[in-house]
Amino acid sequence: MSKYQFQQSDIYQPGTDLPINRLNIGDAEILHEIEAQLLQQAYQAFVSELTTGTRFDEAYFQSLHQRTFDSLYAWAGQYRTQDMVKGGTMFCRATFLQNEARRIFRELEKEDFLRGAARGPQDRFADRLAYYQSELIALHPFYELNGRITRLFFDLITIANGYGPINYGLALRDDPEVDNNYIRASIDCVQRADHALLRELVLAGLSSSESES
Numbered sequence: 001m002s003k004y005q006f007q008q009s010d011i012y013q014p015g016t017d018l019p020i021n022r023l024n025i026g027d028a029e030i031l032h033e034i035e036a037q038l039l040q041q042a043y044q045a046f047v048s049e050l051t052t053g054t055r056f057d058e059a060y061f062q063s064l065h066q067r068t069f070d071s072l073y074a075w076a077g078q079y080r081t082q083d084m085v086k087g088g089t090m091f092c093r094a095t096f097l098q099n100e101a102r103r104i105f106r107e108l109e110k111e112d113f114l115r116g117a118a119r120g121p122q123d124r125f126a127d128r129l130a131y132y133q134s135e136l137i138a139l140h141p142f143y144e145l146n147g148r149i150t151r152l153f154f155d156l157i158t159i160a161n162g163y164g165p166i167n168y169g170l171a172l173r174d175d176p177e178v179d180n181n182y183i184r185a186s187i188d189c190v191q192r193a194d195h196a197l198l199r200e201l202v203l204a205g206l207s208s209s210e211s212e213s
Contacts, residue, residue: 011075011143011144013026016028018031019031019073019143019144020074021072021073022071022072022073022074023072034072035069035072035145035148038068038069038071038072039068039148039152042064042067042068042152043152043155045067046064046152046156047156047159050156050159050160052160054156054160055109055113056108056113056114056153056156056157056160057105057108057109057113058101058102058105061105061136061149061153062077062078062079063077064149064152064153064156065077065142065145065149066078068145068149068152069145073144075142075143076142077142078142079094079097079098079101079141079142080094080097080140080141080142080143081094082094082143084140084143089187089190089191091138091139091140091190092138092139092140092141097139097141100139101139101141104132104135104136104139107132108132111128113157114128114129114132114157114161115161117129118158118161118162118163119161122203122206123203125161125206126199126202126203126206127195127199129154129157129158129166129202129206130195130198130199130201130202130203131195131199132154133150133151133154133189133195133198133202134189134193134194134195134198135189136150136153137150137186137189137190137198138189138190138193140190147182147186151166151168154166154202158206163206166202166205166206167204167205168182168201168205169204169205171185171201181197181201182198182201184197185197185198185200185201186198
């Protein structure tokens with residue numbers, strides 16, 4: 001069964017958590033490998049396109065998802081129209097999704113896409129990055145691949161402001177003996193509207209990225 005709970009959905013192949021795709025791939029390992037390859041190619045393309053005038057607005061965010069995954073998924077870049085629940089956690093209701101997305105990106109634009117925060121103390125920049133990332137995590141606007149596109153989006157913001165991409169290090173490691181801190185932070189964002197743990201991860205990632213540059 002899908003890792004998400006729907007009342008009804010035509011997104012997934014029957015009886016699986018694999019999305020229906022343009023290549024008719026039914027093998028999870030192959031599908032995830034292709035997703036990773038597409039993301040890597042997109043990362044290089046989007047970084048090369050960055051300019052001082054890049055607008056990190058809603059249209060840009062959606063274009064990241066659409067351009068990255070359109071060759072694989074017909075719904076790439078399109079906001080979901082169904083409510084989604086994962087592990088007992090409900091993301092933003094589909095009815096409110098578009099209005100909430102507009103609110104988030106209006107706020108981000110008012111902060112000049114964090115250019116001002118990037119010129120200030122690193123912990124302040126990390127806090128604003130984590131705040132907006134937490135908002136998009138709770139929004140969960142696409143059917144799949146939300147986390148990877150959201151992290152790419154904020155990597156592009158940090159790169160545009162003179163940092164390297166955020167290094168989440170062990171926070172993203174899947175280990176049965178150790179909690180995945182990024183997942184824990186994401187749950188806090190959705191269930192408690194609390195981005196404190198995510199702020200810690202982002203700040204650590206900024207520090208390590210800067211020290212490597």
